Amino acid sequence: MSVEQQKGWSAADEDAFTVDERELRRVAISSLLGTSMEWYDYFIYGILAALVFNSIFFPEFDPVVGTVLAFLTFAVGFVARPLGGMVFGHLGDRIGRKKTLILTIVIIGLATGAVGLLPTYHRIGLAAPILLAVLRFIQGLSVGGEWSGAVLMAVEHAPPRKKAIYGAMPQFGSPVGTIASSGIVALVTLLPAGQFETWGWRVPFLLAFPMLGVAIYLRLRVEESPVFVSAKLEETAKEERHIPVIELLRHAWGQMLLVVMTALFASGGFFLFTTYAVNYGTKVLGMASWVVLLATMGGAVLEAGSILISGRLADRYTPWKVVFAGGVLAVLCAAPLTLMLGSGQVWLAALAIALGIGLLGIPYGPIGSLFSQLFDGRYRYSGVAISYNLAGMVGGFVPSIALALQAGRGDTPWVIGLLFAVILGLTALGAFGMGRVLRAQGRHREVE
Template identity: 60%
Template sequence: MRMAEPVDRRAREARRVVVSSLLGTSMEWYEYILYGLFAALVFNKLFFPALDPAVGGIASLLTFAVGFVARPIGAVLFGHLGDRVGRKTTLITTIVLIGTATGAIGLLPTYSSIGIAAPILLAVLRFVQGLSLGGEWSGAVLMAVEHAPVEKRAWYGSMPQLGSPIGTIASSAVASAVTLLPDDELLGWGWRIPFLLAFPFLVVAVYLRLRVEESPLFQQVREEEREVRIPLVKLARTSWGRLLAAAAAAMFASGAFFLLTTYAVGFGTKTLGLSADTMLLATLLGALLEGACIIVSGRMADRRTPWRIMAVGGAVCVVAAFPLTAMIATGDAVLVVLGVAIGIGLLGIPYGPMGTLLSQLFTDDTRYSAVAVSYNIAGLIGGFVPSLALAMSTALDGSAWVIGILFAVLCAITTAGSVAAGLLLRRETALTVADA
């Protein structure tokens, strides 16, 4: 019994970490996706009413992209803290920042009240959101993976990814509820409610994160005095190829995802003339499918290796891109909903093992910085995809095929990056065997 106690305690702690990581990332994605939905639906009217509607729509989506510009900066900052100070402290900091910034958006005066200061403050708060997200997801994944049993690392590592569909469902459900209001009430006060909910969510998230233990691998690094003074410098010297492979593998996670959950929502309402409720239904169904695919691919990755599942998932998305776009292009409400929902769902295949694959590529003394930077380099590029799609579609008279082209390109990059990561890991294994 005495020998079993430490094992049981570690198992309980691992489960506690997984729950904490999942709930934290769910809150994070709720808040981040919520901004994208309202940027597509109403922010042009609230913060850019003086602009032409098309220009105002692009400007609104550009404030959405500001968060992705901040993400690499946050990745460098919080990645450094995660490798030097610890995963737990860093994660508490990031969740406080994103929760506070999101709640503050709900308190923000609009253009009609304070003029140009309103969109400036909106962009600043969006920047803070992006800054904190730059270190949030990577830390949550590392806590789950580094606490996990070796044989279940991909499964445990897939749990924080479930925060994406949970956050999507929660944000879409809340957005659907408030968009039922008459337009004057929605624009007057209804849009604020989803953002103000961030404050009670923040209290729960901080409580959960205070209760978990620090990563055992980070504790080992500290005990052995292996901390790297500037992790990013070491990565640039020794692991730049791995950083590029990881960034390529993660390209779909922001670019393709927000192409469907942000741009396609606006495309459906403004170009196809469908209701906001219809497009939000598509994101809700897509989130359910995505969650199922994350669970299945996370399980499979422990048997077939994460890079293989990611490569296959990326290839499936490439093949599906144009049939799904053909469904959206019909303008039929049922086919549009199915096209968007299936596209979002298929992204769950590469998304499930992504955190584990990125973790495998790097050593424990620089892992937080490496995962954060590579993931958020991809996020920086992906953040401009909705704006790029809107600009391309405007130039092409509202063509839906922009969605298929960008979706296929982004997922092809993911497939190539996953294969490259797999080759690096196989080479590492071969060298280890040869040395032995």
């Protein structure tokens, strides 16, 4: 058994690799740009839901209730993600990774840009928040197939001993999207309040249109995944036609549960320290919006560094060990971060937000290669997409849950600390379970 087979890759996967460095760079950049756009769209929606959506889409409600409703429209996109994972996962396993990823990025870009064109409640009444929720749902559908496809394109093109670091490339989309969204929103919040609520909030959404053009150009230039091509040739030769979702549920439902458990932090943890922290910092701690946004940008820089380091470590020590260690470290840091948030010092609270986001980069870097190891190539897109987005659906409600707990228990920062510890504890347990599965299958390499 080869090293790569021991690490979770089949002989068919290994045989598919004929590495072209230029092609590999195009795939990596394309994957990074697509997920950057995905996270940019999600972050600007989450940030503006915390800052302004309650007044322009839910002005008839109490401000706290309006903010909860704005966060619920944010969560609508996460509800759509598992359905999107099923649809686009099936397409990715049947028609190919490349075609599916072109389709997902077009839908994401158009839906996000359309939010910037929406009339407000004062113009069309109840139709405004309904249209907002519809666009958010469409956005969620497409995101359900975006990250998983980008990860598979990067991992399946990568040379054998660099799968984890190339599989981490789509994860860099999170800090890039955070920096871009926070920076642009920070700029538009410098506008006079009247202008910001009238037209300034629209600018970040409208920028999705030119981003879409660049993303389509790059994705048209990449080649199809060699693993997918190999799997289709094998299926044709055997005259078999599998239904990916049925194969997935028949052979890998246990792996799906482990992915759901492990991946919860990728949405719940991130949005706890971004979307909810923006609301908590501005509304409860009285921090200026630009300070909180600057903290999230600093956290994104730390996150990028963590992703790079953990991706390289995963190629050396195997992905599940790095994800497990990152989850444990984050749990240990939950209490200190909470104390910093509740210190009453603006700079300490801002540092806590930045460090919280940065810590999440450690388990985040290797999850692309880790999740890919668990599923056979013929239903891998479906496996990663459905299970990852089921976790995303649950995690999308974390800001609303945190806000509801805050309303019931006062303005204590321990709501953030408790949710953070629970979420990352599940990540550590899930990663440990994946290690046992890979070892039991004889597909895990113990470091000498």
